[in-house]
Amino acid sequence: MNTHDQEMQDRRHPVDEDIALQRSIWRFERVGWYFLVMVVLVTLCGLFSHGLLSSTTVTSAQRDLTVEYERFHRSGSVNPMIIRSRGAPGKSHTIILGAAMMERFSIDSLQPQPVSSSGTGQGLRLTLTGDDHGESTLYLAWRSDGLGLVKSGIRVEGGGQVSVNQFIYP
Amino acid sequence: MDAVLRAGAIYIALMVLFRISGRRALGELTSFDFVLLLIIGEATQQALLGDDFSVTNAILVIVTLLTIDIGFSLLKRRSKCLGKLIDGGPTIIVENGTFLRHRMHEARVEEDDIMQAARLGQGVESVEQIKFAIIERNGKISIITR
Numbered sequence: 634m635n636t637h638d639q640e641m642q643d644r645r646h647p648v649d650e651d652i653a654l655q656r657s658i659w660r661f662e663r664v665g666w667y668f669l670v671m672v673v674l675v676t677l678c679g680l681f682s683h684g685l686l687s688s689t690t691v692t693s694a695q696r697d698l699t700v701e702y703e704r705f706h707r708s709g710s711v712n713p714m715i716i717r718s719r720g721a722p723g724k725s726h727t728i729i730l731g732a733a734m735m736e737r738f739s740i741d742s743l744q745p746q747p748v749s750s751s752g753t754g755q756g757l758r759l760t761l762t763g764d765d766h767g768e769s770t771l772y773l774a775w776r777s778d779g780l781g782l783v784k785s786g787i788r789v790e791g792g793g794q795v796s797v798n799q800f801i802y803p
Numbered sequence: 804m805d806a807v808l809r810a811g812a813i814y815i816a817l818m819v820l821f822r823i824s825g826r827r828a829l830g831e832l833t834s835f836d837f838v839l840l841l842i843i844g845e846a847t848q849q850a851l852l853g854d855d856f857s858v859t860n861a862i863l864v865i866v867t868l869l870t871i872d873i874g875f876s877l878l879k880r881r882s883k884c885l886g887k888l889i890d891g892g893p894t895i896i897v898e899n900g901t902f903l904r905h906r907m908h909e910a911r912v913e914e915d916d917i918m919q920a921a922r923l924g925q926g927v928e929s930v931e932q933i934k935f936a937i938i939e940r941n942g943k944i945s946i947i948t949r
Contacts, residue, residue, distance in 0.1 A: 635875075640905045647935055648893040652906075657889050665823030680902070709853060711938060775830040 681802060682707055691794025698728070700787055706777040706801045709799050711741050714773040722767040725760050727790040732756040734787075734797065737779030744772045758790070777801045805853065806860050810867035813851055817843075818889070825911060825942075891938045897936035900949070910938055920944035 643650045679687035687705045692698065701715040720726025725748055735757050747759040761769040779801050788794030832840075851864050879886035896907050897917060907913070917936050921927035923947045935947040 637905050640903045644895050644898075648895065648937055650894060651887060651892050652894070654887055655892055655894050656909065658888075662823055662825050662911075665819075669820075669823060 639724065640792070654706050657757075679705070681705055682710065682712060691795040691797070693795050695787070695793035697792045698787065698789050698795055700795050700797060702797060702799070704799055706738075706775070706799055708777055708780060708801055708803050711774050711776050714775055716771040716773065716787060718769055718771070718792075720761075720767045720769075720789065720792070722763065722765060724767065725759070725762045726767065726792075727758055728759045728771070729755055729788050729790060730757040730759065731785030731787060733783055734775075734785035734799075737783045737801065738775040738777050741774040741776045742772075743774075745758075747771075756785075805855075806863035807867045809851055809853060810864045811871060813847055814868060814871050817847070822889075875922070893940060894938045895935055896938055896944070897930060897933045899935075900931040900933060902930060912938065917944055917946075923944045 641656070643654055675681070675686075677684065679685050681687075682703050682705045687703045688701070689698060689704055690701045692700075697719040699717040701713075703712040703714075706712055716728060718726060718728050732755060735752075743759075745761075747761050749760045751758045757772070761771060763769045775797075780803055781801060783799045783801065784796070785799075786794055786796050789797050852860060875889065879889060894906060894910060894912065896903050896912055902914060904915070907917075914930075916932075918927075918930070920943070921930075921933055921936065925948050927933060927946060927948060932948055933946055934949045937945050937947075941943055
């Protein structure tokens with residue numbers, strides 16, 4: 634029996650040891666430390682919002698709608714979304730924010746204010762004035778209230794649409 | 804319901820995290836550890852209370868934490884194995900004046916830590932004077948001299 638094995642034998646005096654269990658606890662601590670490092674690394678990468686894994690941009694097939702948003706949210710936190718849409722030049726156009734999104738998030742701020750807004754079964758309709766090229770940009774801040782996966786979408790009335798899939802952590 | 808779930812989740816998360824950081828994290832507090840604990844407390848507060856700063860919510864959170872704590876202590880009394888799993892057991896790291904280095908390595912304890920505990924508690928000068936040094940369940944190192 635070598636020194637290592639001798640040391641790892643249970644002692645009964647002055648304390649009653651369970652060295653096998655204690656060694657499992659030490660192993661758990663070591664594995665746990667690697668787990669903590671992993672958590673820090675994936676957080677830096679954006680798995681828990683704001684980062685490479687989280688920030689994304691989607692564009693509609695017609696290229697008349699582009700949405701920049703965060704895939705991952707933490708319940709109660711506020712995250713930005715930028716919606717760039719295009720309608721007929723010189724005219725206003727309407728975008729519709731999906732109902733699922735409206736149910737699980739609340740709008741903390743909305744700039745610029747739309748010409749008109751109304752709630753429908755499909756979601757929130759926002760009418761925006763475009764510039765000379767018919768383009769408009771909407772800046773939103775979403776506060777997440779729900780939990781889990783939210784599959785929703787944003788579309789331009791009579792135009793393109795994009796799917797917006799987000800996950801809210803507790 | 805929210806208050807109970809929040810308090811339960813935070814209790815379990817903190818218990819696992821402190822278990823990972825090892826017993827010494829709580830046993831031998833340096834001034835930096837103390838600051839760390841203050842920051843952890845501050846970070847935990849928001850998660851425990853959420854947006855609800857009412858007295859009722861605070862009391863519900865405290866009641867839940869105490870209930871879980873008392874529940875665990877009762878369970879530990881019933882099951883010795885569970886107690887050992889949660890709190891660990893005492894571990895000898897010096898035996899008859901000899902460092903048990905493999906154990907010290909796994910427990911992340913240095914010779915200096917043991918000698919500091921020996922000097923502070925017993926006024927011991929060298930390891931030969933130590934009969935047993937034991938890492939206790941609370942993370943402190945107790946010394947029994949020859």
